[in-house]
Amino acid sequence: MAKLNFDKIYNDYSRLVYWAAYRVVAQCETAEDVTQTVFERVLLNESKLARLNEPQLKSWLYRVATNLALDITRKGMRERLDAEPLSEEIPDESPTPEAEAMERNRTERIRAAIDSLDEAYRQVILLHYYSELTVREISECTGISEGTIKSRLVRARMLLADKLKDEVDLR
Amino acid sequence: MKTESKFESDDIIELSENGKLERIDNLLHSASDEATAGIGFDAIKRRAVENAALEKQRKHRRLLSYIAAAACMLLCFGVAGTSFIRSHKPWGEGDMSLNRHTSEPETDSNTHSPSAIPEIGSIDSNEIPKQYTKLLSIGVPTKGGSSQNEFKPDELFPDELPSYMERRIDINGTDGNVCSIAEGKDDTGSSKYFDCSLVESAPYDLNKGEVGSFETDDGCVFYWKLDDKRCMRVRFFGFDNEEASKLFAELTNDIMNKRSIQ
Numbered sequence: 001m002a003k004l005n006f007d008k009i010y011n012d013y014s015r016l017v018y019w020a021a022y023r024v025v026a027q028c029e030t031a032e033d034v035t036q037t038v039f040e041r042v043l044l045n046e047s048k049l050a051r052l053n054e055p056q057l058k059s060w061l062y063r064v065a066t067n068l069a070l071d072i073t074r075k076g077m078r079e080r081l082d083a084e085p086l087s088e089e090i091p092d093e094s095p096t097p098e099a100e101a102m103e104r105n106r107t108e109r110i111r112a113a114i115d116s117l118d119e120a121y122r123q124v125i126l127l128h129y130y131s132e133l134t135v136r137e138i139s140e141c142t143g144i145s146e147g148t149i150k151s152r153l154v155r156a157r158m159l160l161a162d163k164l165k166d167e168v169d170l171r
Numbered sequence: 172m173k174t175e176s177k178f179e180s181d182d183i184i185e186l187s188e189n190g191k192l193e194r195i196d197n198l199l200h201s202a203s204d205e206a207t208a209g210i211g212f213d214a215i216k217r218r219a220v221e222n223a224a225l226e227k228q229r230k231h232r233r234l235l236s237y238i239a240a241a242a243c244m245l246l247c248f249g250v251a252g253t254s255f256i257r258s259h260k261p262w263g264e265g266d267m268s269l270n271r272h273t274s275e276p277e278t279d280s281n282t283h284s285p286s287a288i289p290e291i292g293s294i295d296s297n298e299i300p301k302q303y304t305k306l307l308s309i310g311v312p313t314k315g316g317s318s319q320n321e322f323k324p325d326e327l328f329p330d331e332l333p334s335y336m337e338r339r340i341d342i343n344g345t346d347g348n349v350c351s352i353a354e355g356k357d358d359t360g361s362s363k364y365f366d367c368s369l370v371e372s373a374p375y376d377l378n379k380g381e382v383g384s385f386e387t388d389d390g391c392v393f394y395w396k397l398d399d400k401r402c403m404r405v406r407f408f409g410f411d412n413e414e415a416s417k418l419f420a421e422l423t424n425d426i427m428n429k430r431s432i433q
Contacts, residue, residue, distance in 0.1 A: 014212050036215045111206070
């Protein structure tokens with residue numbers, strides 16, 4: 001019987017799971033809890049998951065993460081990202097306090113802009129940029145056609161460029 | 172952590188509006204990398220592994236408790252089923268099994284186990300058939316033509332009892348009556364047992380002077396009604412029916428004729 005390589009699965013898909021959960025709950029701590037729970041389930045269902053191929057496994061992880069996050073959201077635990085302490089999002093290696101503050105502001109503005117998008121656009125942006133999924137992989141996970149995903153990505157980027165005009169112009 | 176970029180394969184970046192979309196694409200890449208770098212994936216993994224191990228232990232314990240509960244239920248069903256079968260034997264009431272034995276010749280007396288010798292008065296009422304298998308009227312001991320109310324079963328042993336049977340007089344633990352007992356083993360190691368005592372009543376009706384007998388798994392039991400208040404009970408274990416009947420007849424003749432009349 002095939003054996004599940006948990007370390008490899010975690011390394012490959014923890015980012016996907018986290019941002020899939022974050023897309024729904026919009027709260028870092030809750031997304032971490034969901035990620036933890038998803039991988040607990042992976043460990044508890046090793047024998048079943050070992051039979052899945054990679055796309056099936058990826059789709060399973062995305063579905064479980066999304067469903068768990070939706071359950072939490074339904075229970076009224078959702079909190080908006082802007083309520084999150086910013087320090088959790090920013091790594092410590094910022095060179096100076098001024099640069100760190102600038103980075104925080106920039107990251108905060110970008111995240112706020114993403115959160116302000118409609119759900120369809122927000123979904124493709126988070127899955128593509130944050131979960132690092134290709135258009136095909138997003139299609140496999142969500143069941144949405146690749147063409148629709150591509151057009152949503154283009155539209156989402158245009159909306160973000162508009163919302164983040166200052167950031168874009170500065171670069 | 173997966174680090175290689177997959178974005179090259181997606182031909183969706185359009186150069187438009189002076190490269191605005193390219194810039195927003197780069198901006199999103201760097202923002203996602205920064206955000207992801209701040210996530211404690213190692214801690215999440217450690218907690219997931221620990222919790223999964225705990226959950227597996229809990230599942231294992233739950234499974235064991237289910238197995239234990241199932242075993243208890245099976246045991247209870249087994250005990251209840253055994254009790255039910257004992258109290259509802261398919262051929263009728265439980266003592267009918269002994270009636271079946273009584274109709275068969277005694278063939279296993281030589282294999283009588285020493286441990287099967289009953290204590291005095293310990294014969295289980297369940298082993299007593301519904302009725303005597305033999306009834307015989309032999310009268311009662313008399314002296315000068317009247318019934319012997321002073322009759323006592325002290326040292327009442329048939330003369331023909333095998334010599335290897337050790338004789339003694341004991342007190343019946345259940346009613347305090349004197350009881351004559353003889354027991355021992357023959358050459359083959361089979362145990363033999365005899366006792367004779369007075370009891371208040373026989374298990375089934377007898378007329379005065381009448382003897383009722385029946386067989387059990389281990390031997391024969393005789394009740395001789397002496398008067399309204401007393402019966403003489405004689406039990407033989409390890410003897411076949413014919414031998415027991417012969418010894419009982421010898422004993423009663425002895426009582427009737429001479430020895431026990433006091």
